[in-house]
Every structure is written in C-alpha cells, then in structure tokens.
Amino acid sequence: MAQDPLVIFTPSGKRGRVPAGTPVLSAARQLGVDLDSVCGGRGICSKCQITPSYGDFPKHGVTVREDALTEWNAVEARYDRVRGLKKGRRLGCQATIQADVVIDVPPESQVHRQVVRKEATVRDIVMDAATRLYYVEVAEPDMHEPSGDFERLAAALEEQWNIKDIQADLTLLAKLQKALRKGDWKVTVAVFADHHGGPSRITEIWPGLHEGGLFGLAIDLGSTTIAAHLCDLDTGAVIASAGVMNPQIRFGEDLMSRVSYVMMNPGGEVEMTAAVREALNTLATEIAGEGKIDPALIVETVIVCNPVMHHLLLGLDPVELGQAPFALTSSSSLTLPSRELELHAINPRAQTYILPCIAGHVGADCAAVALSEEPEKSKDLVLIVDVGTNAELLLGNTERVLACSSPTGPAFEGAQISSGQRAAPGAIERIRIDPVTKEPRFRVIGCDLWSDEDGFDAATAQTGISGICGSGIIEAVAEMRMAGLLDASGLIGSAAQTGTERCFAEGRTHSYLIHDATAEGGPRITVTVGDIRAIQLAKAALYAGARLLMDEMGAETVDRVVLAGAFGAHISPKHAMVLGMIPDVPLDKVVTAGNAAGTGARIALCNRAARARIETQVREITKVETAIAPRFQEHFVAASAIPHASDPFPNLATAVTLPGVSFNMGGDGEGGGRRRRRRA
C-alpha cells in the first residue's frame, strides 16, 4: 500500500503525511502551521493563499510533481477572475494534496506574521491582535427548537472556530438580527479576546464577508502632546499618525500644576478629564480621516501615559499623586470598553487597554518604554532615560530591572528659560559655538540651513528667530562649556574673561548673546546665569536619579544609555554628556530610541502576549522612590557641576577636552560669589 503524501511547509519546516485529497488548509491545521483563514475554508476570504513549489528538493528529500496539488477548481477560477490571484498562488482551502509537496506560506498568509517594528532596528513584532475577524454561517431559526439568534451565532462560533462562551453588548445585539438576515445567515464578526483568557466578546458584526479591515489606535498620552498611530490589526502596518496638543495645558503647564489646580478647585479633575477625552475623540476622527478609514472600524485602543494623565484620563482625582506617599488609585493594567472613557468617535464597542503603572511617579508610559526597549533582555547594563517634564529612568539587564522617576522640571522643554519656547518653527534647536571666535551658528525649526549658510535669512524670514527650544538650550549650555564661556560651577565669564563681547553683564552676572533679532522686531536671544541654573537643576535631578538606580544595582558605571522620548530623539549624545545629564559611557554607546513609549503602545496593540509580558515585568521591576532616598540630595548636589563635581567622565574626556576655566574667583569683581564674599 502506498504511503500518504508527504507535505512540507516553509518557512516553518513543519512536515507530515496527510491522506491524499486533504486540502492544504486542513493539512496546515493538522500540522500546526500558521496559515490564516477568516472564512474557515469556504473559499471566499482568500487569506489562506499559499505557493506550492515543484521539482527536486534534496534538502527535504522529496520530488514534487506538477500534479502534486489538484487543478484549479471553480472557486479558485472565480476568485482569480474577480480579484486576481498572484502568479503561482493557490487558495489553501481549495487546492488538495495529491502527492508529496513543498508549500510556502507567504508572510501575508500567516496570522502571526512578523512586522518590522522600527525602521532603525531589526526587532520585530509578531502579530497577535486581541481582535480578529471570523466568518460564520449561522443556523436559521426553527419554531420547533426555538432559540435566540445570538445563541445560534454563539453555537456557530463554537462549532466553526472553537470560540466558547462568547459575549456581546446590548448595542451589538441590537444590530444582530438585521445583519444575520441581510447576510442570509452568513456574517463576519470581530471578536475581542483578552490576554487573560477571559470570555471573548463580539465587538462588531457585518453581513457576509467583511473585507474592510480592522484597526487600532496606539496612543501616547503625554502632558503636553497626544500622539497616536493608526494601525491595521491584521498586518500591523501604521496607516496614519497624528498628534494634538493636550488641552489640559490650559489648567496647568506641567503635571504638578494640574494636580494643584484640582487641590485649589475641588472637582477640577472632572473638567480636565472631559478635556482630554474630547481631545482623544478629535484625534481619532482626524487620524481616521487621514488614514481614509471609517472611524467605526477602530475597534481597539492602547493608551500609555504618566500616572497623573492616567488618573485624569480615567476620571480619578490625582491629588494623592501630588503628595507622599504618592499612592495611585490603581496601578494595574486596565482592559475596559472604550465608551467608559467616552471615546465616542470610534467603534461604540471598541476596547481600550491601558498599560500598568510602575509606581506613583513612574507611569504606564515608562512601562511602554520597557516593553519597547526590553532592558530585561539586555546582557549589558543599560540605562534608559525617557526625558520629559518628569524623567523616567530604567536601569537593568537580564538579572534585574530598576525604575525611578526624577523631578527634572520643565527646563528641558524650554520652559523657565529666559529665551525659552516650545519646539515650534522659529525656535533654535541646534547650536555650535566656535571655540576660538566664540561666535555661535545655529539652526531653527522649519529650516534645514545653518545660520551661517547662504539663504538662511530668506528661509527664516517667515518664522523669524523667536527663541530657543529644549534641545537648543542643552546644546547651547554644552557648547558654552566646551568653548570656555562657562565654568564647571555654572558661571558665565565676562567679556574680558572670555574675549567676546557676546558675554555681557546683566546685573551681577553675565549672559551670552546668541542672536539679536531686535532690528527685525524680534527678541534678543540670550543664555543667562538663571537659565544655566535651571538646566543645572534639571540635569542634576536626572543624573542623581540615574546614580540612585546604580547604587541600588551596585554599579559604578553603566554599559550603554538609551535616550527615549520625543525630546530624547533631538538631544545630541555628546552635548548631553558634556552637560553631565547622563553617566559617562563611550559616546557610541548612547543611542536615541525615538518615541519608545509610543512604540511600546504599538507593540501592546498588535500583540496580546506583550500585554501579559509587561504586566508580569512591571511586578518584577524594583521601584526606587527618589523622594525618600537619603542619597538623592547628595547625588543631586554633586551633579550640579558641569559635567560633575566628583564623578570622573573618562569616556567623555577621550572625545572632548573641556577648558579648565573658573569664573568664580575672577578679577573683575562682577562674579556673584565674589560679591557675597566682599560683603561678608
């Protein structure tokens, strides 16, 4: 008796013998090969396309004859006529196996296909969205065996897809009878299955086969901006991206001022909650428009945010987060109907997943950074810094991961800086100071030219040169330090000390003039000693936080640094290290990760298992509270010097030689320190 045909699937390499006449889709299911199907093998969804290979395969030990699969049948022929089947492709549910065969499953036919996550890196997300489509044929009602339409749909899902105990909202039930009858008892349902194995839920229903896709929003809800990616839940592709300002800014620029607003105006959280929810709806509508999809096809959202935004989004009073012991109302992840967040712009039965918070100061955004950057998988010791109004820090390796936040304040975002402004057209974002002439050249947002290049004036005539943004002030301070205009203690030298008239006296200290736009009706853009102080406070807090984690880890140095956050993407590693924002590492070991929190949100949107993974990891992360750490103050004081009062920066020294200037004891009598000394 002849053996059953041997079937070998690539790229998985799975192989086995199946009876002749077995459809390829059935063979794949029997052998555990990942081959997609929405219609369950009825030849209408075309998700199960495969490519048979013919000829000799010594590697597999088989020869595949031309007639290894059956000829095209009527279903395939019709599909090809109506939709077009790529050359060499077959429908896996129609072609049956007649003899030994090698079958390739192309990526788009895999449910758990890998999608490239970040252009810059090689890491991938494996698709495993919580919401999937299922096509089902439902039994018609029978007066002799009365049962509800929903119960027959549930039975069909169990029988045809092995989905048990399905649930549905009243609003879904309200659409059910019409959809079933319009689709002649054939419907497609979107089923949401959470990552904890809870009961599945039908979130949408369409008559017949739904081919319009399913979408999700990955939302990074920041204090200042709200950014979202619209993702295809089948392919993982980003269809559109958009951002809006967080309207809560009108209640307070930074988080603590919003908490104060609630303290001063009991119930104020209600207004703020309404404002941010409305902004999310606006964003969803915009992004759906940009992606040219019906917003009702958005059936999932994943939201990451800091703890205060977390509470204000959920309608929880954030006041406890503003005072020790910084108790969160709830730190766990949340899976809830989006309508509970009043996200009415998307599908009314959409589900929202909110990542867990790590601690009262370390939010779901930091958890998302951990999900994206995976410190727990790092063999060397990595410090991940998410720079924003509050900096969150993660330090770890395969052994252990620690987290803390550090109160940097808003200086890194250009706030509390004399010429500071938000990152907007006209803002200086890059700056270089010639160490010899002490002359600056710079670039502004909205123009690719440097200020000493031809055409710069014309190119910036529209926006003007209006101020200096967060990354610009960091570069400016670092460049001043490298050019010998600024000493380690943070004092700016006088014109006489520095040899440039750009250093000018202002009260009892000196400032440095970057650009005088007064002739064109613009501002004088300067860096004052006050600005230096603000940056020193911010960077010292950041560095002290990192050192506290290193203490806890028992590490004197770290192996590499990842700068995350939209702002981190614009910081030059060299300048950050000159400033002493981050511990000393080889410069090529400082990388920027872009919006890692947003990437983490995307991962959680596309992959259910990632939700379970980050929930476990957050429980395992060691939380360090800077507010009660005895050594924080000590680290902070030492870190106020530029780059540092005591820690050596040997790697920095190999790349940059910092002038050994000191303007405190200078001879011109204008230094603040000297003045106090005189009065004493």
Next chain:
Amino acid sequence: MAQDPLVIFTPSGKRGRVPAGTPVLSAARQLGVDLDSVCGGRGICSKCQITPSYGDFPKHGVTVREDALTEWNAVEARYDRVRGLKKGRRLGCQATIQADVVIDVPPESQVHRQVVRKEATVRDIVMDAATRLYYVEVAEPDMHEPSGDFERLAAALEEQWNIKDIQADLTLLAKLQKALRKGDWKVTVAVFADHHGGPSRITEIWPGLHEGGLFGLAIDLGSTTIAAHLCDLDTGAVIASAGVMNPQIRFGEDLMSRVSYVMMNPGGEVEMTAAVREALNTLATEIAGEGKIDPALIVETVIVCNPVMHHLLLGLDPVELGQAPFALTSSSSLTLPSRELELHAINPRAQTYILPCIAGHVGADCAAVALSEEPEKSKDLVLIVDVGTNAELLLGNTERVLACSSPTGPAFEGAQISSGQRAAPGAIERIRIDPVTKEPRFRVIGCDLWSDEDGFDAATAQTGISGICGSGIIEAVAEMRMAGLLDASGLIGSAAQTGTERCFAEGRTHSYLIHDATAEGGPRITVTVGDIRAIQLAKAALYAGARLLMDEMGAETVDRVVLAGAFGAHISPKHAMVLGMIPDVPLDKVVTAGNAAGTGARIALCNRAARARIETQVREITKVETAIAPRFQEHFVAASAIPHASDPFPNLATAVTLPGVSFNMGGDGEGGGRRRRRRA
C-alpha cells in the same frame, strides 16, 4: 490529658472538638456552620450573635457549665452599652470556648437563612444574594513598595475573605481613595459575585463599617403594569412594593400593536425603550421613598418580562417577534450593569439580572413563574396558567415540563368588552346572579360591600359604578351560564325565554343588564353577545393551548391547576371552570398563585443558585409553538362552547349543575340562528 471542649451548634446539629480558647465564630467556620460576619471577626458588625445554652443536654450527651464561654470582654460590653445586645446573646467572634457547650445560631445570624416566601404557602427562599457586604482592613501605601490603593484593597479581600480577582469600574475607583482615607484604611465594600463563578466586582464602598443595608428590586415588567418589590438583600424582607403603568401603552395597548408601531415607524423601538426605562427609574425612586432608603443602596435588580417587553427594555427591535418564526434576538439570561439599561435612579454600579426567555412567545416572566411554582418538582401533573394579554402555560411534573403561549387577546383584562374597563375603583369585580330571580348583585373595586348590602350606595358614591373589569366579566359570563341566561353556544336568552326583563333585545341579539347608573349620570352596564364572543375567543385560545400541551404530554386530564398572574389571583376557580377556561379538575385542585412571576423575580433576587437553576430548567423545557400546531384550531373550535363542546367536565358537574338551555332554536324568532334560518 483532658480532651478539647466539645461544641454543638443548633439548629444545624454540627459538632466537633476545638482547642480551648477558640472563638465561637472560628469554631463555626471550622465546622462548616453557617454563622454570618461582615467585619470578619473584629467585633464591630454584630452579625455573628449566638446564644449559648447551659445545663444538661442528654440528647447531645453534654453538660454545659456556666463558664463554658469566657466572660464578656470589653468589646462585647461596649457593644451592649452602645447598641444593646439581646438577653442571652453573645458576639461569636469575642466569646471563646472554654468547655463543652451548646450554641444556638439564631436565624438572623445565618447567612443562608430561610425567609418565608409567600404567606399562603410554606415554601421558603434560602438567602444567598449575589451582592454581599465585606468589611476589610487595607494596608496603607508604602513608598518602598509602591502599589495602587485598589491593588491593596484587592489583596485584603483575598487575604481576609478569600475573594480573588476582584474587579471594579472606573466610577468605583473614583471613590476609592477618599473612602480609604476617611475610614482610616478600614472600609466596607459591596461585592457582586455572579452565579457562574465569574470575577467578583466591587459595586460600592463605604468608609468604616456600613450599617445601612443593601437592597434589590424584583421587577415584573408587564405590558400594562410594572410592579416591583424592594427587598433587603440581607434578610430577604420586602421593604416596600409599588407599581406604575407601563408608559408604552401610548404606543399600543397590547404587545402586537407595539410591534406594529415599530413596523410602521422604523426606529420606534427607541422611543418605547426610553419610555419604559424612564418608568423603571420613576418606580425605583418611588419605591425607595416608600421604603425610606437611599436609592443608591439599591445594588441589584432582577427583571422578568415577556419577550416583546424584553426586547423593548433592552433596546432591541421586536419586529421579528411579530412574525414567524418568532426569533428572539437572544434567549439567554443576561447579567449586566444596570446603567446599560439607563437605570440611573439606583446605584450607578448596580447589576441587573434578566431571566432567560423560553421561546419567542414565552418569556422570562414565564420562566419566573416556573421558578416560583416549580412544576418540575410536582409529583402530579400540574397546569400553570399565567393569565394576561397573552396567556403562558406550563404543564409538567417531575418527568417533563412543557410550555407554550396562547393568544388570548385582551378580553380577560376588560378590553374589547362593551362595558369593560381596567381594574380601577368603581369597576365591578365580583358578581352573583340569583338563579331564580335572575337578579344580579355585585361588588366594585374600592368597596367591601355587596350591592345589596346596606350602605353600598353611600360607599360607592365617590367612585360611582363605572364598568366591569376582567375578573368581573368572567364571573358575569359564568354566572349567566349558571343562571340559565346564557346557553352553551354563547347566546343570551330573551326576556321571554329567561323570564327577566334584564334580558333585552339589542339588534338581533339579546343583552343582559347588570346595572343602570344613568339616573346618576353613569353608564348602563350590560353584557352583550359581542362581549360573550370576545370571552369565548379568549378562553378557547387558553383551553386549546392547555390541550395542546396535554396532547404533547400524552395526558387526557391534569391533576391540578395553578392560576398565576395578578389577574389569576382574582379569578374564582369555579367560575373559570364553568367558563371552560381550564381543563376539568376537582375545584379544590385549582389554586391561585398570585403574581408568581413577581415571586420568581424575588427568588432570583435573593438566591443566586435559583438563577443557575432556572437557566438549566429553561433549556430542558419542551417548547410547543401553538402557531404551527395542526391540532390547535381543532381544539380552539371545540373549546368555544361554554364550557366545552365535547370534553366532559365530570368534576365541574359534581359542583355545579348547568341548565341545559339553548336559545338558538328558541320560539320567539329573535335568535340570530333562527333568523338566518328563516332567510335561507
């Protein structure tokens, strides 16, 4: 070595030895004795009160010494001082066992206490509400081990009450932090645990010990009226009862006219849904006011209703229920947040349970009747008739239960009757006709006197005598049949044939005058042949339904009949049987069950296991669809005669002798039949 003390609990009889010094509450838990505690043994809730017995107990084989329990401690003394402890009572969590003792657990200290369900019967409900109170002490936040307040509450519930995986809505989380701090980290929570073992849910939280109780509403949502009982979820006591008219009446008097309204006005179900939900809110507010409780303490509702009301309550289009194959959108029970039904008058996190529907014409109300009347436990064959606009019938015994509905129309409710009216003050509800004089006497709603008693005129002067209600017309027709004024075919005799001027010609037929109030500006209340026809149609439908079930069961007779429904409570068994509404059984085997659907709702409210039980039973009930049964028409025609054209009524014959009159072939030429004959 001396043995450990022996403790014997009554009334359970559970006994065992526990180490000396064991608190009574702990001993009860070890021995599986049902002893309540909300505070978990902290001496503050007083739910664990017990009564020790002293002296010789030969039955138990022990002698209880005076010092078998410890003396009162400070906690008991304070409790007695502040609240008062009944004589002989101890707090089970404070008194510890020192020597052999007999301890009685009074009913109010049992969680699963039995509460009398119906005054008229001896059946009980065992308390096992889905929502219970738990007092917990929650760990304070710790900056070194940051966790959310909710997570610490969840841990406390698991540790102190073994409640795992607790969940909560955002609106509960929003109250959490204030409650914990106000209660100094001690709170009482209401926990809802469904009957399927799904995750439990905190539905309310109070600082400290909550002593205000918890309540639920058992709602019977009828086509015409909505009735509710407000029940104490701890004791099962009915605190208040109330009813309102179903405001959907303005869209159609009966169910089919409401379905027609939706057919004619697409989207009309939205208006009707809004109207009934508003009525439920009004009812909840009223009943809470009557019960003098805060409506926010209503944390559960159970709703029973017919299929059309079921759909209109849930916001589902009822059109499919108006046409074969009468497909329900969903037939299963529903457990859902009450706010999804817009029940905003009660606790915002209240949970609603809706019993399963049996079939497209046989609703959750019929399921509730089954839960209340338990045909599946009946050793003899019982027919349960829930009489209303649609009659639902259950026939069964321990072997098998069948159900159907029968389209009786609204005649039994006084509609489509010439002098008919709703059951309201002034309506004739009881009537007797003297078989000799043919004179009627009657009672009207709102007055306990019969019309031939002294003071009747004065007592009814206010309301007048305005018409005849459903039970009144049934009695009137039956009395006319017994008095020889009406023949088996449904014809009323002439004055000459009957010997009373109260029978008067009206067109080609005769009518019977019950009361002429025209002198007082009131109506002439008569029974016309048209009225008789309406009653005949209704009762024939009811009887035909019962016969269809008997056919299916293979039974020629039933053993007993239960008349359910608010209307059933007012029907006299004898009159019902004279009319031939129900199969012939001994008169003492016809009992009325009052509002059995409402009782079923109360049972499901007080006892979780009853929900699981009725869900199983509904699946096991054999559904009989009268609309497609070939023999229904045959049964219907035969049942049009009064009492019946062919079925013998031997039991009725032993109680009542019906005059063998026939007015069809009468000699005076006024009978309709004769007239037709003449013209032929």
